[in-house]
Amino acid sequence: xxxxxxxxxxxxxxxxxxxxxxxxxxxxxxxxxxxxxxxxxxxxxxxxxxxxxxxxxxxxxxxxxxxxxxxxxxxxxxxxxxxxxxxxxxxxxxxxxxxxxxxxxxxxxxxxxxxxxxxxxxxxxxxxxxxxxxxxxxxxxxxxxxxxxxxxxxxxxxxxxxxxxxxxxxxxxxxxxxxxxxxxxxxxxxxxxxxxxx
DNA sequence: TGCAAACCATAAC
DNA sequence: GTTATGGTTTGCA
Numbered sequence: 001x002x003x004x005x006x007x008x009x010x011x012x013x014x015x016x017x018x019x020x021x022x023x024x025x026x027x028x029x030x031x032x033x034x035x036x037x038x039x040x041x042x043x044x045x046x047x048x049x050x051x052x053x054x055x056x057x058x059x060x061x062x063x064x065x066x067x068x069x070x071x072x073x074x075x076x077x078x079x080x081x082x083x084x085x086x087x088x089x090x091x092x093x094x095x096x097x098x099x100x101x102x103x104x105x106x107x108x109x110x111x112x113x114x115x116x117x118x119x120x121x122x123x124x125x126x127x128x129x130x131x132x133x134x135x136x137x138x139x140x141x142x143x144x145x146x147x148x149x150x151x152x153x154x155x156x157x158x159x160x161x162x163x164x165x166x167x168x169x170x171x172x173x174x175x176x177x178x179x180x181x182x183x184x185x186x187x188x189x190x191x192x193x194x195x196x197x198x
Numbered sequence: 199t200g201c202a203a204a205c206c207a208t209a210a211c
Numbered sequence: 212g213t214t215a216t217g218g219t220t221t222g223c224a
Contacts, residue, residue: 089206
């Protein structure tokens with residue numbers, strides 16, 4: 001049985017689908033209906049589910065972590081995510097994305113080079129990330145540092161990155177999948193978007 | 199800048 | 212099997 005919970009913090013809705021202390025999917029949006037339909041799209045079709053109005057203890061910790069991440073806080077969310085039902089390449093790409101530290105961004109192409117495959121394939125996987133914002137697909141941008149796209153709208157992506165600003169000055173390499181992945185300070189990306197979104 | 203062509207894993211037929 | 216679809220990238224005018 002998959003359990004679905006939904007909670008509002010400061011006018012933003014956060015939802016989670018979980019089963020036996022494993023997270024199947026998470027989502028957030030200003031509309032509760034939207035988060036729920038996002039979640040439902042990611043459910044395995046052959047398992048029954050139920051939507052609950054009172055969060056379980058487990059759900060409470062997840063939902064408040066989602067809110068903390070949304071607020072730009074550095075949460076070490078070591079929840080167990082149900083990745084195995086996803087295609088192997090998708091798993092690999094999501095895991096790589098999860099390693100981008102807060103305050104930094106990486107490009108679709110750079111991730112593609114680290115995990116193998118091409119930039120557009122990576123973009124497609126970001127677009128269908130079942131674990132937003134736990135897996136920080138908002139930290140993935142175009143190679144010219146412009147924002148790229150975002151399921152919840154570009155303004156949301158911009159706001160998230162603003163909240164994650166750490167004042168880092170230079171790029172650095174992190175190790176992903178045994179290969180190097182270059183990440184850049186979020187500021188690189190915000191510079192050119194500020195005029196549009198603020 | 200702007201456009202065309204290459205790119206590549208998935209999902210949908 | 213095959214085709215269509217992008218949250219892309221690169222090169223070239």
